Amino acid sequence: MESTKKRILDEAVAAFAARGYEAVGVQDLCEASGITKPTLYYHFGSKAGLLSALFEERFGGFNACVRAASAYPGPRRGDLAGILLSTMTAFVDAARDDPDFARVRLASSFCPPSSDPYRVARPHLEALYAAVVDAFEAAAVDHGNMAGRALPYAASFIGASDAYVGLYLAGDLDPDAGFLRRAVHYFMHGIFS
Amino acid sequence: MESTKKRILDEAVAAFAARGYEAVGVQDLCEASGITKPTLYYHFGSKAGLLSALFEERFGGFNACVRAASAYPGPRRGDLAGILLSTMTAFVDAARDDPDFARVRLASSFCPPSSDPYRVARPHLEALYAAVVDAFEAAAVDHGNMAGRALPYAASFIGASDAYVGLYLAGDLDPDAGFLRRAVHYFMHGIFS
DNA sequence: TCGATCATATACCGTTCGGTATATTCCTTC
DNA sequence: GAAGGAATATACCGAACGGTATATGATCGA
Numbered sequence: 001m002e003s004t005k006k007r008i009l010d011e012a013v014a015a016f017a018a019r020g021y022e023a024v025g026v027q028d029l030c031e032a033s034g035i036t037k038p039t040l041y042y043h044f045g046s047k048a049g050l051l052s053a054l055f056e057e058r059f060g061g062f063n064a065c066v067r068a069a070s071a072y073p074g075p076r077r078g079d080l081a082g083i084l085l086s087t088m089t090a091f092v093d094a095a096r097d098d099p100d101f102a103r104v105r106l107a108s109s110f111c112p113p114s115s116d117p118y119r120v121a122r123p124h125l126e127a128l129y130a131a132v133v134d135a136f137e138a139a140a141v142d143h144g145n146m147a148g149r150a151l152p153y154a155a156s157f158i159g160a161s162d163a164y165v166g167l168y169l170a171g172d173l174d175p176d177a178g179f180l181r182r183a184v185h186y187f188m189h190g191i192f193s
Numbered sequence: 194m195e196s197t198k199k200r201i202l203d204e205a206v207a208a209f210a211a212r213g214y215e216a217v218g219v220q221d222l223c224e225a226s227g228i229t230k231p232t233l234y235y236h237f238g239s240k241a242g243l244l245s246a247l248f249e250e251r252f253g254g255f256n257a258c259v260r261a262a263s264a265y266p267g268p269r270r271g272d273l274a275g276i277l278l279s280t281m282t283a284f285v286d287a288a289r290d291d292p293d294f295a296r297v298r299l300a301s302s303f304c305p306p307s308s309d310p311y312r313v314a315r316p317h318l319e320a321l322y323a324a325v326v327d328a329f330e331a332a333a334v335d336h337g338n339m340a341g342r343a344l345p346y347a348a349s350f351i352g353a354s355d356a357y358v359g360l361y362l363a364g365d366l367d368p369d370a371g372f373l374r375r376a377v378h379y380f381m382h383g384i385f386s
Numbered sequence: 387t388c389g390a391t392c393a394t395a396t397a398c399c400g401t402t403c404g405g406t407a408t409a410t411t412c413c414t415t416c
Numbered sequence: 417g418a419a420g421g422a423a424t425a426t427a428c429c430g431a432a433c434g435g436t437a438t439a440t441g442a443t444c445g446a
Contacts (some may be wrong), residue, residue, distance in 0.1 A: 004393080020305040022215030024433060037435075039394055047434065106303035111358055112213040112296065146384060152376060153384060155360055156353035163352030164345070166303055173344065181343060190383035191339060191346060197423080219404060230405075232424055240404065 005043050008033045009054050017103035021051060021117050022085040048116040057107075058101045059124035065090045072138035084157070084184045087132065091161040092168065092175045099169055106166055107174045132158055157187065198236050201226045202247050210296035214244060216309050241309040248301075251294040252317035258283045260324040265331035273332045277350070277377045280325065282353040285361065285368045292362055299359055325351055350380065 011032040015024045023112050026047055044050040069086040076083060091133070095102035108121035136150035136157075164183070167173035175183075185193060201321035204225040208217040219240055223230050226247035262279040266357040269276060288295035329343035329350075339346070357376065367377075378386060 016305070018305055019307045020215060022213060023305070023308060025432070027432080036395055038396090038437095041435070042393065043285040064308060103303075103305065105275060107300075107305060110296075110299035110355075112209070112211055112216070112300060114212045115216060119219070119351075120256075126260070143385060145386075149375075151360075151366065152357070152372070153379075155356040155366070156349075156376065159352035159354075159356030160349035162303075162356075167344075167348055173348070182342075183349065186346075186349070186383075188383050188385065190379075190381050190386065191342075192381065193338075193383065218402070220402080229425055231407095231426090234405070235423065 002021060004033075004035065004039065008040060008043065008050070009057065012050055012054055013058065013098075013100045013104060016051075016054075016107075016188075017100035020107065021104075022115070028058055030085070045101070051116060052120045054101075054104075055120050055124055058098065059105060059121070059128075062090075062094050062101070062105065062128050063124060063131060065094060066128060070131055070135040072135045077138075078142055081184060082187060083135060083139075084187060085180060088105050088157075088161050088164075088184060089177075091182055092180065095165045095168055101167055101190065106162055106169075109162065129154055129158065160187070197232065198225075198246075201228065201233060201236065201243070202250065205243055205357045206251070206291075206293045206297060209244075209247075209300075210293035213300065214297075215308070219251055241313060244309060247294075247297075248313050248317055251291065252298060252314070252321075254284075255287050255294070255298065256317060256320050256324060258287060259321060263324055263328040265328045270331075271335055273336070274377060274381060276328060276332075278373060279378060280328070281350075281354050281357075281373050282370075284358055285373065288361055290359045297356055299355055299362075302355065316331055322347055322351065330338060334381065354378065 008029065011026075012029055014028060015032065026037060028038060029050075031114060033040075041048065046052055066076055069090040070083055072080070072083055107163075108117050109125060111117045111121065116139060132142045132154040133150045136146065136153045140146040140148075140150065160183070164179075168175055173179075201222065205217075205222055208222060208225065219223075219233060222243075223233055226233075233236055254348065259280060262283040263275070263276055265276055298314075301310050302318060304314065306308045311316065325347040326343045329339065329346045333341075334340040353376065357366060357368045357372075361368055364384055
């Protein structure tokens, strides 16, 4: 059944968030899901395959949200402040909706290059960066002095957003609408403004 | 000998950077260091003890550099731009000097809460944040409209710096002096400036 | 009702895990 | 040169690892 796969994925993201991919055994996941190992291997083929399916579902969904929120051309063209706000809000809302996956995603952003999480997460991480880079490149058409700086802008924007998410997950920060509005304002106009 | 400990630590940081703490076996480290397991356990007591010694040495040194670079009161009082520049430069220089530890440090910044790396890294991560928060709080004395915002400023500053370090380690960015000067300028005065 | 296919379980594989009881070598100090 | 501690090695522990060969229910079209 499809519900079995879903249950396994739910238990997996919770376990990976709490203890990390490498530290979680396949046996643990099976017991938590109320199944046995052959069932897990029937559905996902391997432990890395399970992680891949998890990322396909959740990282794909997250990236779709970010890309939708950061789309610069079209009806919102010119409203860079609004676009950055909705993009950063997408980061935070995703963490509120699915804190376990947010933890796994953050951990994957700096995971070691010779590891399953790196191989599995890399295309999704690149897609996330590409979405934000595209937004800054599109904005540079209307703001000439931003030209050629899309990558550093995207890095600092994603870095800051993920830092907020990390603090939120740790309970050290509540990034409400006002906080995000101010954060975007600083990003665009500097910390003195 | 002291050199044995040093050799083990050097091999450990390289292995953890490449494959991650959990994925590296004690046996691997012993073979890479040319010793046997009882020797490692004689010096460090446990695998977590080894990680702790590693962080004590390298994370402590990194934090000392950051705190020195970000000290706001004293002779440089008022020169916030210079302080932020030297602080971000400390991040990047540390990554150039010791890329393996930089990888391990980045990985530790979002590692799962029920893991050895989290327990071991947490005090150092808090010390790093505290150093940068202190700098922004001190600066708020001279820049009134920054008051009460030290934590979000520190988060976005550290988040952006670590994002640059991550891109540097991946070979996607060369954060030279000019890059850092511009990055600090955007941080202080916004991306349009 | 008969195969066939999907989905699941029992029981097991060899390997590696972190860690240790014990013995030995080396270096220093008296 | 004897004593003693510091540093190292041999050989082993039980447990857990990821993964699988094989068998069994369930479901369903012919």
